[in-house]
Amino acid sequence: MPQxxxxxxxxxxxxxxxxxxxxxxxxxxxLLRDGVQAVTFDRVAAEAGSSKTTIYKWWPSPGALAAEAYxxxxxxVLDFPDxxxxxxxxxxxxxxxxxxxxxxxxxxxxxxxxxxxxxxPILAGAWSENYALPRRELAxxxxxxxxxxxxxxxxxxxxxxxxxxxxxxxxxCSCSRCPxxxxxxxxxxxxxxxxxxxEQRDPPAQAWEGAPVATTSEPSEA
Amino acid sequence: MPQxxxxxxxxxxxxxxxxxxxxxxxxxxxLLRDGVQAVTFDRVAAEAGSSKTTIYKWWPSPGALAAEAYxxxxxxVLDFPDxxxxxxxxxxxxxxxxxxxxxxxxxxxxxxxxxxxxxxPILAGAWSENYALPRRELAxxxxxxxxxxxxxxxxxxxxxxxxxxxxxxxxxCSCSRCPxxxxxxxxxxxxxxxxxxxEQRDPPAQAWEGAPVATTSEPSEA
DNA sequence: TCGTATGTGAACGACTTGTTCATATCCTAA
DNA sequence: TTAGGATATGAACAAGTCGTTCACATACGA
Numbered sequence: 001m002p003q004x005x006x007x008x009x010x011x012x013x014x015x016x017x018x019x020x021x022x023x024x025x026x027x028x029x030x031l032l033r034d035g036v037q038a039v040t041f042d043r044v045a046a047e048a049g050s051s052k053t054t055i056y057k058w059w060p061s062p063g064a065l066a067a068e069a070y071x072x073x074x075x076x077v078l079d080f081p082d083x084x085x086x087x088x089x090x091x092x093x094x095x096x097x098x099x100x101x102x103x104x105x106x107x108x109x110x111x112x113x114x115x116x117x118x119x120x121p122i123l124a125g126a127w128s129e130n131y132a133l134p135r136r137e138l139a140x141x142x143x144x145x146x147x148x149x150x151x152x153x154x155x156x157x158x159x160x161x162x163x164x165x166x167x168x169x170x171x172x173c174s175c176s177r178c179p180x181x182x183x184x185x186x187x188x189x190x191x192x193x194x195x196x197x198x199e200q201r202d203p204p205a206q207a208w209e210g211a212p213v214a215t216t217s218e219p220s221e222a
Numbered sequence: 223m224p225q226x227x228x229x230x231x232x233x234x235x236x237x238x239x240x241x242x243x244x245x246x247x248x249x250x251x252x253l254l255r256d257g258v259q260a261v262t263f264d265r266v267a268a269e270a271g272s273s274k275t276t277i278y279k280w281w282p283s284p285g286a287l288a289a290e291a292y293x294x295x296x297x298x299v300l301d302f303p304d305x306x307x308x309x310x311x312x313x314x315x316x317x318x319x320x321x322x323x324x325x326x327x328x329x330x331x332x333x334x335x336x337x338x339x340x341x342x343p344i345l346a347g348a349w350s351e352n353y354a355l356p357r358r359e360l361a362x363x364x365x366x367x368x369x370x371x372x373x374x375x376x377x378x379x380x381x382x383x384x385x386x387x388x389x390x391x392x393x394x395c396s397c398s399r400c401p402x403x404x405x406x407x408x409x410x411x412x413x414x415x416x417x418x419x420x421e422q423r424d425p426p427a428q429a430w431e432g433a434p435v436a437t438t439s440e441p442s443e444a
Numbered sequence: 445t446c447g448t449a450t451g452t453g454a455a456c457g458a459c460t461t462g463t464t465c466a467t468a469t470c471c472t473a474a
Numbered sequence: 475t476t477a478g479g480a481t482a483t484g485a486a487c488a489a490g491t492c493g494t495t496c497a498c499a500t501a502c503g504a
Contacts, residue, residue, distance in 0.1 A: 012499040013451040037341050042491075051452045056493070115340025118333045119259050234468040235482040264460075273483045278462070 014050075022048040023055060028069035032105060036112040039066040063116055063123030070109060071131050074100065080138055086146035090139075090165065098169050136162055236272075244270040245277060249291035254327060258334040261288040285338055285345030292335060293353050296322065302360055308368035312361075312387065320391050358384055 026048035030039050039062050045052040059065040077100045081089045101107040117124040139162045146152035248270035252261050261284050267274040281287040299322045303311045323329040339346040361384045368374035 011452045013449085013501050015501070016451080019451070035341055040491075041493085053453085053494085054451050057451090111340045115337035118337025119257055233483045235470050235480085237470070238482080241482070262460075263462085275463085275484085276482055279482090 019048075019050050019054060020058070023050055023058075023065070024069045024072050027065050028073050031066050031069055031109045031112075036063070036066050036109065036116050039063075039069075041065075061120065061122045063113075063120040064126045066109075066116075067113055067123055067126045067131070070106075070113060074106065074131075077104070078135070080142055082142075086142055086149065086151050090142060094165060094169075097166065101169055139166070241270070241272045241276060242280070245272055245280075245287070246291045246294050249287050250295050253288050253291055253331045253334075258285070258288050258331065258338050261285075261291075263287075283342065283344045285335075285342040286348045288331075288338075289335055289345055289348045289353070292328075292331060296328065296353075299326070300357070302364055304364075308364055308371065308373050312364060316387060316391075319388065323391055361388070 023044055027039055027044045030043060030047060041052050041055045041059075041062055044050075044062075044065065045055055055065070059068070078093070078097055080093050083089055101110065113123065113127065117127050136159075140158045143152060143156070143158045143161060147154050147156065245266055249261055249266045252265055252269060263274050263277045263281075263284055266272075266284075266287065267277055277287070281290070300315070300319055302315050305311055323332065335345065335349065339349050358381075362380045365374060365378070365380045365383060369376050369378065
């Protein structure tokens with residue numbers, strides 16, 4: 001995440017676009033460095049060099065601000081490429097998504113955002129409407145194109161395919177502190193894309209009863 | 223969850239076991255009624271008729287207290303029966319678990335506890351060590367007995383079976399605010415128990431990329 | 445150039461979190 | 475039965491957070 005915009009001292013109005021960019025940048029940095037609970041209007045205002053009053057005006061809650069900061073950061077990383085070969089494109093995007101989570105440090109903030117959404121309806125709504133559902137629709141569009149090009153069976157259930165392709169990585173976020181048992185991206189299958197096999201031989205890793213959290217995840221160790 | 227123990231007025235020490243029971247009962251009721259964030263030492267003390275000082279001594283955090291209150295409530299509901307037919311027993315227990323979540327109101331507090339665990343290492347540790355891993359081990363024990371009795375293939379991967387049987391219900395907890403797409407308990411399979419089929423034809427519902435939360439869940443609607 | 449809109453920082457009130465301390469009761473040993 | 479030690483108790487306190495108000499300083503458009 002990029003460096004914060006320089007805050008100028010003293011009163012007086014700055015252009016809204018400048019303030020907005022500074023606030024989102026500061027919120028994103030606090031989210032990554034200190035976690036979703038550290039994203040408060042007071043702290044973001046201090047770090048962005050903006051007014052707390054203004055932030056209260058523009059965002060409904062710190063959670064919504066944290067979510068928007070995350071969306072802003074992730075948008076450029078999670079683009080869907082379009083080379084004409086949908087299968088290859090989805091593999092590239094899926095790889096980018098997994099790297100974004102596992103290697104570029106997004107897993108912790110995402111799991112905290114998803115976690116916080118469980119008790120923050122505003123954040124839950126923002127997540128679903130501004131991130132989750134739009135991204136699902138992007139994936140479905142790519143799969144529809146594959147169907148039109150004969151690269152995917154016409155009767156394939158697109159939601160199930162989206163779940164199966166991206167679900168394991170996302171389950172890792174929503175249940176990130178789990179014992180390392182059966183979850184592994186190497187076991188994921190792209191078989192639906194071939195349009196030939198009916199059976200799902202390698203079930204993707206998933207959450208289980210009663211064991212969604214543990215302390216084996218390094219970033220979150222107490 | 224049962225009624226609170228009557229709080230007696232005035233100073234003076236009460237027996238620790240009485241105080242403990244009152245605190246756990248109060249915490250459980252606040253968790254169910256008002257959510258995990260309402261479980262604070264002040265509120266629990268007020269509702270239990272106990273001293274905040276004492277609660278600070280006995281529990282490391284409100285989250286740990288909330289988790290223990292939940293464990294206390296769930297223990298009796300989620301026992302594993304033992305009739306000799308492991309397959310039938312697991313179906314009964316799985317049904318009790320799903321009813322506990324969906325019909326007896328446990329889904330919301332569980333998803334909030336799991337969500338809060340994402341940013342509360344103490345709660346995460348308590349959840350894993352005192353609830354998740356012990357319950358997983360209980361399930362594995364039952365499956366081992368099935369293997370010994372020839373009711374389950376000797377080479378079956380017990381962790382994968384546990385994930386697949388209980389995972390969907392638990393995924394519903396960890397990602398409870400999701401659009402109703404492919405998740406449905408009716409699609410779960412008990413096929414591993416027959417020891418005959420290698421393929422998993424009906425993949426259990428699971429989380430997907432970017433869409434783990436939404437506002438379609440009634441209890442959590444803003 | 446002027447008037448309107450709005451970002452600004454300080455101040456404020458209400459509430460929460462966590463600790464301290466003297467007191468009242470429980471419990472165990474003699 | 476009594477006495478002493480341990481501990482649950484409620485009030486008080488300090489520090490910090492949350493959310494709002496308001497007069498002021500600047501941006502911006504006509």
